Amino acid sequence: MARRGTEAFPELGAHCDEADCNQLDFLPFECDGCGGFFCAAHRTYRGHGCAKAADQGRTVVVCPDCGDAIERAAPGQSEREILDEHVRSRRCDPARKRKPVCPVRRCKEPLTFSNTTDCKACGRKVCLRHRFPADHACAGAAASKAAGAAAARRAGGECARDAGSGGWALPAAIRNFKIF
Numbered sequence: 001m002a003r004r005g006t007e008a009f010p011e012l013g014a015h016c017d018e019a020d021c022n023q024l025d026f027l028p029f030e031c032d033g034c035g036g037f038f039c040a041a042h043r044t045y046r047g048h049g050c051a052k053a054a055d056q057g058r059t060v061v062v063c064p065d066c067g068d069a070i071e072r073a074a075p076g077q078s079e080r081e082i083l084d085e086h087v088r089s090r091r092c093d094p095a096r097k098r099k100p101v102c103p104v105r106r107c108k109e110p111l112t113f114s115n116t117t118d119c120k121a122c123g124r125k126v127c128l129r130h131r132f133p134a135d136h137a138c139a140g141a142a143a144s145k146a147a148g149a150a151a152a153r154r155a156g157g158e159c160a161r162d163a164g165s166g167g168w169a170l171p172a173a174i175r176n177f178k179i180f
Helices: 079-088 145-156
Strands: 060-062 069-071 116-118 125-127
Touching (some): 060 079, 069 079
Antiparallel strands (some): 060 069
């Protein structure tokens, strides 16, 4: 067991249990395998040669074809054996690894959790760049004239009130209001 702290402060820190180190560390790591206290250099199982490291945790192998995580049944199994068994089980589907892309023509943006939206009119999943019905040739909304005009204004950089037609306008009393 590690010696604790210093003479003046016995409860502060611990000496590293590695035989060649014995460094006083004020924030020591406790090994969940052997229960010893170690410095940052010897905190890993391999760093201090922990005898109980093989008993700890579950390990997985990630299939390079489909991206599945396959748990090791026995600690001595090699990755190649696990992957061969995974392929033989017919659960390996390389099509699952590919992310879906935006269905808009010439858009190759992958649809992920943070950049995907569902169109309320047609129900298609599209990227954020094509979230408006006029931007993805929405079949469900039939892209009304107002939506088309709004998309044209966005593309042209015009503000709705500057467009003149179809935009909102302030009442004359508010437009002519002057503050002295």
